[in-house]
Amino acid sequence: DTEVTQTPKHLVMGMTNKKSLKCEQHMGHRAMYWYKQKAKKPPELMFVYSYEKLSINESVPSRFSPECPNSSLLNLHLHALQPEDSALYLCASSQPGQSYEQYFGPGTRLTVT
Amino acid sequence: KQEVTQIPAALSVPEGENLVLNCSFTDSAIYNLQWFRQDPGKGLTSLLLIQSSQREQTSGRLNASLDKSSGRSTLYIAASQPGDSATYLCAVEETSGSRLTFGEGTQLTVNP
DSSP: OEEEEOSEEEEEEOTTTTEEEEEEEOOOOOEEEEEEEEETSOOOOEEEETTTTTEEEEOOOOOOEEEEEETTTEEEEEEEOOGGGGGEEEEEOOOOTTTOEEEEEOOOEEEEE | OOOOEEEEEEEEEEETOOEEEEEEESSOOOOOEEEEEEESSSSSSEEEEEEOSSSSSETTTTTEEOOOOOOOOEEEEEEEOGGGEEEEEEEESSSTTOOEEOOEEEEEEEEO
């Protein structure tokens, strides 16, 4: 099974809402990633978790809060977002220490109104 | 800072044509290079991964090559089909379990 799942597929939220994006993989990968992708642009890395510890934070605003509760799950908590945060949010996983692909989920399309 | 460039930005070809997509990167100290396909509004599908010690990888009609010293990779698609229409992204990873740096992509259209 080489699948990364993400829920929800679509999310519309107001600027005062709190919501969470969820990502799950059962490939035994110990590195998980959040990327943000704007229309017609490549994905940009936000966070990397390696062995459930945050290893990279690409200076992401604090209104985005990642969480890795276990080796299979990755959450992205959203609070007080801005309309410019509307984008496709992609989760990926890989196995650190070996040259394996990063596998991507289908993404969550987020719209902030 | 690693920069990845893909040429051309867009390509339109008739069905059956063989084609080459190009990717270049500025820092040759890479761990691996990965080619992805992305359909509109969808996630990324991994096509091929080339480790830094390898020169090429093949999967079906796809062949990817890597020349690390010159900072170049190519993706060769044989006998293109309309179903190949998508955006193709090249990405380099500098160390294991770290960021992928993506190119801007090549938008491919294969006309029936």
